[in-house]
Every structure is written in structure tokens, then in C-alpha cells.
Amino acid sequence: MAHAQRPSQLFRNLSAKIAAIPMIFTALVVFVGGTLWTITYSFTGSKLLPKKIFEWFDLFSIPVPSWIAKDGALDFSIPVGFVEKSFVGLKQYDRLWGENRWLISIENLFIYGICSLIFSLLIGFILAALLDQKIRFENTFRTILLYPFALSFIVTGLVWQWLLNPEFGVQSVIRDLGWSGFTFDPLYNAEIVIFGILFAGLWQGTGFIMCLMLAGLRGIDEDIWKAARVDGIPMWKTYIFIVIPMMRPVFITTLVIIAAGIVKVYDLVVAQTSGGPGIASEVPAKYVYDKMFQAQNLGQGFAASTMMLLSVMIVLIPWAYLEFGGKKKNG
Amino acid sequence: MSFMKTGLAAAAAFAFATSAQAVDLEVTHWWTSGGEAAAVAEFAKAFNEGTDHNWVDGAIAGGGGTARPVMISRITGGDPMGATQFNHGRQAEELVEAGLMLDLTELAEAEGWKDIVHPSALLDSCTLDGRIYCVPVNIHSWQWIWLSHEAFEKAGTAVPTNWDEFVAAAPKVREAGMVPLAMGNQAWQSAGAFGVMTVAIAGVDAWSAVTIDKNADVAAGPEFAKVFQAAADARALREGSNVQDWNQATNMVITGQAGGQIMGDWAQGEFQVAGQVAGEDYTCLPGLGVNEIISTGGDAFYFPKNEDPAVEAAQLELASLMLSKEVQVNFNLKKGSLPVRGDVDLTAANDCMKKGLAILADGNILPDGNQTLSPDTQGQIEDLMTEFWADNAITAEDAQARYAAIIADAD
Numbered sequence: 001m002a003h004a005q006r007p008s009q010l011f012r013n014l015s016a017k018i019a020a021i022p023m024i025f026t027a028l029v030v031f032v033g034g035t036l037w038t039i040t041y042s043f044t045g046s047k048l049l050p051k052k053i054f055e056w057f058d059l060f061s062i063p064v065p066s067w068i069a070k071d072g073a074l075d076f077s078i079p080v081g082f083v084e085k086s087f088v089g090l091k092q093y094d095r096l097w098g099e100n101r102w103l104i105s106i107e108n109l110f111i112y113g114i115c116s117l118i119f120s121l122l123i124g125f126i127l128a129a130l131l132d133q134k135i136r137f138e139n140t141f142r143t144i145l146l147y148p149f150a151l152s153f154i155v156t157g158l159v160w161q162w163l164l165n166p167e168f169g170v171q172s173v174i175r176d177l178g179w180s181g182f183t184f185d186p187l188y189n190a191e192i193v194i195f196g197i198l199f200a201g202l203w204q205g206t207g208f209i210m211c212l213m214l215a216g217l218r219g220i221d222e223d224i225w226k227a228a229r230v231d232g233i234p235m236w237k238t239y240i241f242i243v244i245p246m247m248r249p250v251f252i253t254t255l256v257i258i259a260a261g262i263v264k265v266y267d268l269v270v271a272q273t274s275g276g277p278g279i280a281s282e283v284p285a286k287y288v289y290d291k292m293f294q295a296q297n298l299g300q301g302f303a304a305s306t307m308m309l310l311s312v313m314i315v316l317i318p319w320a321y322l323e324f325g326g327k328k329k330n331g
Numbered sequence: 332m333s334f335m336k337t338g339l340a341a342a343a344a345f346a347f348a349t350s351a352q353a354v355d356l357e358v359t360h361w362w363t364s365g366g367e368a369a370a371v372a373e374f375a376k377a378f379n380e381g382t383d384h385n386w387v388d389g390a391i392a393g394g395g396g397t398a399r400p401v402m403i404s405r406i407t408g409g410d411p412m413g414a415t416q417f418n419h420g421r422q423a424e425e426l427v428e429a430g431l432m433l434d435l436t437e438l439a440e441a442e443g444w445k446d447i448v449h450p451s452a453l454l455d456s457c458t459l460d461g462r463i464y465c466v467p468v469n470i471h472s473w474q475w476i477w478l479s480h481e482a483f484e485k486a487g488t489a490v491p492t493n494w495d496e497f498v499a500a501a502p503k504v505r506e507a508g509m510v511p512l513a514m515g516n517q518a519w520q521s522a523g524a525f526g527v528m529t530v531a532i533a534g535v536d537a538w539s540a541v542t543i544d545k546n547a548d549v550a551a552g553p554e555f556a557k558v559f560q561a562a563a564d565a566r567a568l569r570e571g572s573n574v575q576d577w578n579q580a581t582n583m584v585i586t587g588q589a590g591g592q593i594m595g596d597w598a599q600g601e602f603q604v605a606g607q608v609a610g611e612d613y614t615c616l617p618g619l620g621v622n623e624i625i626s627t628g629g630d631a632f633y634f635p636k637n638e639d640p641a642v643e644a645a646q647l648e649l650a651s652l653m654l655s656k657e658v659q660v661n662f663n664l665k666k667g668s669l670p671v672r673g674d675v676d677l678t679a680a681n682d683c684m685k686k687g688l689a690i691l692a693d694g695n696i697l698p699d700g701n702q703t704l705s706p707d708t709q710g711q712i713e714d715l716m717t718e719f720w721a722d723n724a725i726t727a728e729d730a731q732a733r734y735a736a737i738i739a740d741a742d
Binding site: 047048049095099100101167188190274275276277278279280290291293294295296297300 | 396399400403407422424425426429516517573575705706707709710711714717718720721722740
């Protein structure tokens, strides 16, 4: 116990640190360890089972004296060299960037990502601002708007698959009303299929974004609104120049949540189109799954998932630098 | 042969009884459609009645593509089931190499499997370094086209007897408001249909050069140019068949909305269920009526290694049972597939099955794509085919060049 003198920094809040050990351990093993393992094996020609890059071999082993281990079973061997086993260099990456399917996946993720980010923030904020006008039945509206979030992506995907199906969905309803030339079949048109998926994604996710925004808006002091009103600032200006800058932390949280949802989009595509028509709505996560488990090519799947990690890093590192690097200077 | 069908996976209660003799043996498979479930029930019945052990059914719904990853992760994760289905061929190759499967060689030699399994290629796909690791249970062949009599009657033409006549009659079928060629939108269906057209149009020699010897020059050569041209034509014929599952496409043929469908012999189960008679309501042409030849893919059972000797004994009993005459007949009649032994009596088989049996007896057989190409290469071909069949902008030449590149890289 280091109570006597100045307690060392290491032992401050000891119980809290002990309590955090499992989480630290998990983070290190699962996130860091698993990531490093995946990256390492992406340089191998692993198929169904992971294959080692190289294998240590022993030139000699030192027999353990019998007074330590009775039958000499614990022979102490020293790895002195290694033989290359399944190292293929950048071949998996080479193949990956030559695959049409991967390129289309990346393009789709890009379109889906940008649109999803802009529209869910925009729609979410507008809905929240509308709900914040002290309207009646706010609870009811909030529940209705948040409800889609309670569904799994698979259910959302199936619902929108039916709605957008030209024979059962929107198109046929409008044709039955008399506009017989009306065509609306985004899921069967390779050019715009990704927007059909985007639509379903927005339908599900916007309600949640709205709730986050609403919480942010409620955190703004009433007095600020009063002051703005006294100064005669129109409401839209108050929102854009005063309220939104004050909501920065909420926006950052929301951004991270939306971004994580974008990169991992998978089930929505599987339920709505299975990547079709053709390969027009493939996404990177689906490529990874298909290669790892259906095509039994772990190396290729690892290479693809490493590229996904890289793309997240490209977004995350500059952001973290701005966010945390800046604070250090101030404080 | 992934049958995407909805169904309920039986709850997998796997308690490996270590007590004396009776063992609860969990068997995983992806047979969940009506006919498939009835067929697998024949195995279960024979196992429960013929031995002291219990069959614990571990059906996994969603087809082979969904089921295989589950099975593989259980085997590699140290939670092996008693027995599991795979398509025989290369799907379980690495699991065998890693020593995770039970060696059946002694049993096979004692029972003389080499002499009873026909064609012998089936047993070869179960063999690695001279040791036998699986039991083939049935033969399914891809090389069939199913034609609707009703559709061709409406179009006012005779029912075609080969692929060329089918293509010639197609415009009339289209004019009469029907889709000439039904095809589901899943990748394996278009890739499979392409394989069938390869055998029929390029011929067996070119097919084996590419699929067995992985000769990229032949894949880029004139025989395959014809195949890709024919596939591009077929792409136009299938326009308008906006269904996903293979059995929905088969249903278009059954109801006369489509002229025909290229699909494996499992399709005849659907015709049977619909009460249609071969030769009256529909026609089946093996090898598209051009090359009467069938591939011998199918299903096999593997037995993951277990530490418990009682389980191992039960596994061997099941392996022996699956190849026995009676079980082979009962199972294959329900499944609509051909038995793996030539010495059984199948008088109850229907016309199409009998055509298949005759071709089999003549020895006009090919190995299945699953037996010669790795799942990785198959996946790449499926990706290419999905793109090709869905997008008219990809010319036959482009597709052929990309196909040849895949074959050049194949392992």
C-alpha cells in the first residue's frame, strides 16, 4: 500500500483501474490483436483455413535436466530460423483491386455514404427542430418517427423490397390509380439501385438521428432563445448561427454513429437485392463475407477487410487529430 | 446445389451421450424443402430402426451457401457434429487435409466400396492420398432443360428436341407473350446454366480442357467463343423472368408462362408435386438434347473426428448404412436423384430419371464443377456470370476474356 508517502500516479483510483482491466484486456486482444492478426494473414494465400506465413524450425533442442522434468518431455527448443510457408506478398491486394465487383462495391459505399451522411443529418435535424416547437402530441410523433429504428435491417430491407417491387409495390398502386405509364422500379435498375437501398436506410435511421438532435436542442438554454428573440434575430438565423455551433458535441457523436453504420452496411443489401441486379448493389462488407465463407478464400477476405479498415482510418485519424490534438494545446 | 428454400431448422440438441452403446448422433445438412426433408427422413428412419443409436436432425435452412459456413465453423471451432453433408468435391478438401475428418478407408475396404460405387469418380472425390473420407449418397446432374408443352402449344410450334430448335422457336414464344427462357436471378443458377451450355456447345473435350486441366488458351479459344455467343443470345431470351429462386423459375415452366428452364434434375421434384407427367405436360432433354451426357455431382456425408470411441463406432455404422441397397433406393426415390450404386432396382423411377439412369449406365458422364474447381474459382465465375447475365452492355468477347483470366489463375 502506497499510502504513506505521495501516492504514485499508477495506484491512484486503483479500484477503478482494476475494474477496467477486463475491458482493457478485451480491447487489446479483440480489437488490436484481432486486427493485427487479420492484416498479417491478408498477406498469405489462406483458403478455408488460415495458413501460417512462415514456420519456425529448430536446429537443436536442449534437453531439460531430469531433475526438472522427469521424462524429458519439456525439451527446451530454440527457434533459430524459419521457412516461408504461405507468404504471397501483395497478391491478394493486387487481385482485389483488379476485381470489378470490389470496385463497384467501393463506388456504392461512397455514394451511399455521402448521401446517407448528408440526408440523415439534414432530415434528422429538421424533424428535431419541428418537434422542438412545443407542438401537441410530441410524444406520439416522436414514437412514430423512432419506430423504424426498432426493426432490424433485414426486416426493413424486406419491407422496402416489397414496396419497391414493380409488381406489388408503389408502381402497381399508382398504375392502378390510372397512370398506366408510371415506372418506378429502383431495385431493378442497375443505375439507381443504390438509391433504393439508401431510401430504406434513411427510413430506418433518421428517427434515431432525430432523437439525438432533439436531445441536443433540449440542452440549449431557454435564455439563449429569449435573448435572440429580444435582439430580433429570425428563427432560422438563430438555428444556423447560434444553436448549431453550440450543438457541436452532439453533431460529432451523431457523425460517428452514422459513419459506423455506413461502413458496415450489409444486411440491408442482402435483404433488399442480394447485390443485384447483377452486381450493381454490392458493398464491401458483403464482398468480405462472401469471399471468406462462401468462396473459402480467407486471404482475399482479409485483404478486403483490411482495405475497409484503412478507409475508416483515413477518415478517423484526421478527425481524431483535430479533435484531441487541438485540446492538448489549449489545456 | 444450394436450394434456397424457407424452412424451419430443427433445433439442434447435441448431447453426445458417452454412456454404453446408444449414441445421439447429430447430422447436419441443408435439405429443408418438402422432397428433401422426406428423403433425409429415410436416412433417419433407417438409422433409428437399424441401429441402437439415435439420429439427431440438424437441418440448417437457407441452402448450402448459408449452411456450409456454419458447419465449417463448428468443425474448426472444436464442436464437431456426428456427420455432415457437403457436395462431394473440393468443399471440404482443406478440412480433410487438416485432419479434421474421420478416415473411412478400413470400412470402405471391408465393404468393397470400390466395387459398388458407380461411377467410381464419386469415390475418387472422397479420396485424398489414397484414403477415403466421405460417403457419396446420390448423383445430381445439371445437364437438363425442362420444356413446357403448354407454352409451345400456345406459341404454335412443336416442342423442341434440342437447343438449336429451342433458340429457333424462341421468337414465337416471345410473340405469344411468354418468356422463352426462365432463369432465377441467383448467381449459382446463371453460372450453372452457363456450365450446361458449355458442355452442350463446346463439347466435352473443350470442357475438360478448361474445367479439369485449367487450360486458359482453350477458354479464350473459338469453341468457348461460341458458348459465350450462345449465352449472350440466351441472355436476351431470359429477359422478363424477374424471379429469384430456382423453383419460382421452374414454376413459370410448369404454369406455361415460360418456354423452358436450364436446371438440374432436382427440378423434376417440382413437376411431380404439381402433378405433371413427363412426356405429356413437360419434356426433359439431357445435355440440352445436343450431347446426351450428365455430370455426376451430388451430395456426400463427411464424419468429423470425435474423441469418443462410441461416437466413432456410431459414425461408421451410419456410413455403412447410407450405402446399403435399401437405403439408397428409398432415399433417392424421394430425392429424385440417382443412386450411387448401379446394382439397385429402380423400377419406380419416372421417365426423366430413367433417361438419366440409361445415360449413367452407358458411362456418358462428367465430373461436376464442384469436383474440379475450388470454391474460390467457382465464386469468381459466379461473380462474372451474375454480371454478364444482368448487364447487356458486357459483350460476349469481354466476358470470355475475363473468364479466361479466371481460369488462368485457377488453383
